[in-house]
Amino acid sequence: MHEMGIANSVLTAVLAETARYPGNRACKIGLRIGELAGIDPDSLRFCFEALIKDSELECLVLEIQPCSRRHRCSCGHEFAVKDYDFRCPNCSSAATNCVSGDELELAFVELEEYEPITT
Amino acid sequence: MNRLPLERKVLSENDLIANRLRERFLDNRILCVNLISSPGSGKTTLLEKTLEHFPKSQRAAVLTGDIQTENDANRLKRFGFPVKQITTGGTCHLDARMIETHLEDWPLRDLDFLFIENVGNLVCPSSYDLGEAAKIVVLSVTEGEDKPLKYPSIFFRSELLILSKTDLLPYVPFDVDVAMENARRVHPAIDVVKVSCLNGSGMDEWFHWLETRRHSCSLRLPQQQ
Numbered sequence: 001m002h003e004m005g006i007a008n009s010v011l012t013a014v015l016a017e018t019a020r021y022p023g024n025r026a027c028k029i030g031l032r033i034g035e036l037a038g039i040d041p042d043s044l045r046f047c048f049e050a051l052i053k054d055s056e057l058e059c060l061v062l063e064i065q066p067c068s069r070r071h072r073c074s075c076g077h078e079f080a081v082k083d084y085d086f087r088c089p090n091c092s093s094a095a096t097n098c099v100s101g102d103e104l105e106l107a108f109v110e111l112e113e114y115e116p117i118t119t
Numbered sequence: 120m121n122r123l124p125l126e127r128k129v130l131s132e133n134d135l136i137a138n139r140l141r142e143r144f145l146d147n148r149i150l151c152v153n154l155i156s157s158p159g160s161g162k163t164t165l166l167e168k169t170l171e172h173f174p175k176s177q178r179a180a181v182l183t184g185d186i187q188t189e190n191d192a193n194r195l196k197r198f199g200f201p202v203k204q205i206t207t208g209g210t211c212h213l214d215a216r217m218i219e220t221h222l223e224d225w226p227l228r229d230l231d232f233l234f235i236e237n238v239g240n241l242v243c244p245s246s247y248d249l250g251e252a253a254k255i256v257v258l259s260v261t262e263g264e265d266k267p268l269k270y271p272s273i274f275f276r277s278e279l280l281i282l283s284k285t286d287l288l289p290y291v292p293f294d295v296d297v298a299m300e301n302a303r304r305v306h307p308a309i310d311v312v313k314v315s316c317l318n319g320s321g322m323d324e325w326f327h328w329l330e331t332r333r334h335s336c337s338l339r340l341p342q343q344q
Contacts, residue, residue, distance in 0.1 A: 002212055002243035009129050017125065024121070031129070038245045038272030084268065084304035102275065104246065106125040 003040060007047035010106065011057065017109050025114035026060055030107035034067040037104045041066065056116070069101030133247055136215035140250025143227055150333035151233040153249050155273055156257035157266075158239030161283040163191045164316045165257065165325075166234055170198035172326060179232040182221055184213045186238060201225060212243035215250060231333060241266070245273040252336045253278035260284050260291055264298040267305045274305040279312065279328060286315035 014026045033039050041064045048062050069081040073088035073096045086096050128134055144151045154162045166181060173179055180201040183191040192204035203221050205213060218235065227233075235251060237244040245254070256277040258266055261284060267274040274280065280302050282295065295313070302309055312328055314321035 002210075002246060005210070005214075006129060006246070009132065013125075013127070013129065013131070017123065030125075036272050036275050038242050038270075086304075086307065098275075102272070104129045106127050106129055108122050108124050111121045111123065 003043040004047040004051075006039060006104070007044055007051055010048065010062075011051055013106055014057070014060070014109055018111060021111055023113055023115070024111040026057065026109050027112045028061040028063060028108075028110035030063045030065060030109070032065045032067050032103040032105045032107050034101040034103035035069055036102040039104060065107060067100055067103045070099050071096040072099045130246065130248075133215045136219055137248035137250040140215060140219060140222075141252075144233065144250060144252065145336070147227040147230065148333075148336070149227060149230050149233050150253075150329065150336045151235065151249075151251045152329075152332075153235045153237060153244070153251035153254045154257060155237045155241070155244045155254060155277070156239060156259075157241045157262060160239070160257045160259040160262070161316060162236050162239070162257050163194055165281065165283060165314070166195055166236060167198070168316045168319075168322060169234070169325070169329075170195060170200055172322070173198075173200070175199060177232070178230050179234070180225065180230050181234045181236065182213075182218060183236040184217070184238045186210070191236065207238060211238055211240050212247050213237050213249060214247045218249050232329065241270045241273055245270075245276050253332065255279045255281060257281045257283050258298065258302075260287050260293040260295075262293075264294050265301055267298070267302040271305045274302055274309065277306070277309060279310040281325065282311065282313040284315065284317075285313050285320060286317045 010029065010031065014029055018024060018026045033041055045062055052058050052060050070078055071081050071086055072078045073091060073093055075088060075091045077088055077090035079089055087094050088096050156162050181195050182203050182205055183195060184205040184207060185191055186207050186209055189204045192202050195202040205217050205221055235249055254277040256273050258280060299311060312321055312324045314325055
């Protein structure tokens with residue numbers, strides 16, 4: 001259950017990024033999560049929503065892009081691995097290398113103009 | 120609306136500190152390993168037997184993580200090597216900042232081996248780079264053969280799998296071949312050492328792995344994760 005820490009790191013990165021654009025706030029954030037990353041997307045979303053509740057980021061939408069495990073074969077073919085079957089569907093070689101699937105990355109942030117309410 | 124591509128890791132702050140640590144370990148020719156397993160798989164016992172085997176002149180140290188208590192550090196201090204407990208107070212994993220903070224007053228030039236014993240947890244520690252040269256996953260024969268398939272992240276990221284408590288094999292329905300096949304389905308190139316801390320079998324292979332890996336760690340490029 002480290003999703004709270006991960007959610008907090010996402011928000012810290014969003015705040016750092018938006019600070020470079022005065023007069024804007026983040027309205028949507030895209031996150032890539034690989035199937036090998038050891039992150040539960042539902043748990044992460046729960047933590048994320050708990051953290052932004054009643055804050056000025058309350059409207060921030062989290063978009064999670066799941067990434068499957070992909071292998072590349074020496075024949076050049078790249079394919080999604082299902083049920084841990086690493087054999088190349090093109091040439092049946094078992095000598096394939098993992099090229100993606102452990103992502104935990106910020107893909108994008110969307111900004112909108114925003115003026116903080118001052119009292 | 121304005122969409123900005125970011126293309127950066129969520130844990131980039133942790134990775135920054137981890138890379139700083141990795142450089143310090145490489146500069147000092149230290150082999151740092153990060154031991155990860157479920158609670159009760161035998162990480163502390165493996166370290167006890169490792170320290171017991173080392174000559175007193177061996178330049179080794181241990182950072183051991185737990186949510187509460189100094190129990191593990193007290194067990195490991197008996198062998199005369201520097202040992203520090205990292206008590207996380209509730210956090211389910213160690214992060215790079217905890218390692219950096221706890222190394223502040225240790226002269227790294229005096230070390231050849233640094234063992235990090237992570238909090239007992241097969242999920243969360245796998246996400247956090249601690250600057251180690253290698254993650255090591257410990258799996259005991261009282262667990263299921265399908266653990267590598269259920270928790271692929273840590274088996275995928277570990278260089279070595281230590282199968283522990285092999286002295287119990289006659290008494291438990293654990294199929295070693297199936298477990299190894301599952302581990303290799305997740306990580307085809309994973310090294311495997313089978314040990315019993317109780318009767319000592321396989322321990323020489325573990326010591327050999329450590330020595331060989333230490334000799335290569337200053338030559339090998341650090342693994343980027």
